[in-house]
Amino acid sequence: MDIRQASAADAGAIAEIYNDAVLNTTAIWNDHVTDAAGRAAWMAERQGAGYPVLVADEDGTVLGYATYGPFRPHDGYRHTAELSIYVRSDLRGRGTGSRLLERLAALAEESGIHVLVGGIEAGNAASLALHRRHGFEETGRLPQVGTKFGRWLDLVFMTRVLAGPEAQG
Numbered sequence: 001m002d003i004r005q006a007s008a009a010d011a012g013a014i015a016e017i018y019n020d021a022v023l024n025t026t027a028i029w030n031d032h033v034t035d036a037a038g039r040a041a042w043m044a045e046r047q048g049a050g051y052p053v054l055v056a057d058e059d060g061t062v063l064g065y066a067t068y069g070p071f072r073p074h075d076g077y078r079h080t081a082e083l084s085i086y087v088r089s090d091l092r093g094r095g096t097g098s099r100l101l102e103r104l105a106a107l108a109e110e111s112g113i114h115v116l117v118g119g120i121e122a123g124n125a126a127s128l129a130l131h132r133r134h135g136f137e138e139t140g141r142l143p144q145v146g147t148k149f150g151r152w153l154d155l156v157f158m159t160r161v162l163a164g165p166e167a168q169g
């Protein structure tokens with residue numbers, strides 16, 4: 001398995017994984033699906049702003065993707081980033097999420113990110129386990145802030161403090 005930066009050619013595979021998560025999971029609190037062009041535009045914006053979009057590629061098959069971006073828009077949050085990771089539903093439990101998260105954390109540290117945040121639906125056992133496995137701890141829980149599939153959703157924040165940099169004025 002190769003972990004590499006995504007290119008426009010991956011947009012279709014990324015859209016399929018994203019749409020499956022929209023339609024079938026509480027991992028993402030959106031109700032609308034997208035297409036390759038929609039994901040390509042999103043990728044261009046994210047990569048253009050200097051953030052990574054990674055794919056796990058096995059012999060040309062995209063197993064999953066991962067990214068991080070701004071946590072909140074205010075200046076003081078510039079060393080904090082919020083990550084997301086999605087693995088194809090038929091290919092989970094093979095270590096792909098772990099590989100993506102490892103690489104994402106290394107890139108974040110190199111880029112001067114101090115804290116990584118995961119925003120996870122409280123019932124998403126796989127994501128909670130993945131983040132815990134990689135040194136994240138639960139640091140916040142917001143009851144009933146989301147809704148999907150006709151019920152309220154609780155949001156758990158998990159954070160990991162990375163090595164660098166020193167705080168700046």
Ligand SMILES: CC(C)(COP(=O)(O)OP(=O)(O)OC[C@H]1O[C@@H](n2cnc3c(N)ncnc32)[C@H](O)[C@@H]1OP(=O)(O)O)[C@@H](O)C(=O)NCCC(=O)NCCS
Pocket residue numbers: 021025027028084085086087088091092093094095096097098099118119120121124125126127129130133
């Ligand atoms: C969460 C997700 C990315 C994990 O990816 P994955 O490739 O299946 O995970 P891995 O195989 O790398 O497993 C990572 C760790 O999580 C654990 N884990 C994975 N799935 C699990 C599950 N369903 N229940 C409990 N633990 C689980 C694994 O045991 C492993 O820990 P270990 O190394 O101690 O054994 C994947 O389930 C997914 O895409 N889910 C839908 C989208 C989503 O929820 N994304 C996160 C949004 S916050």
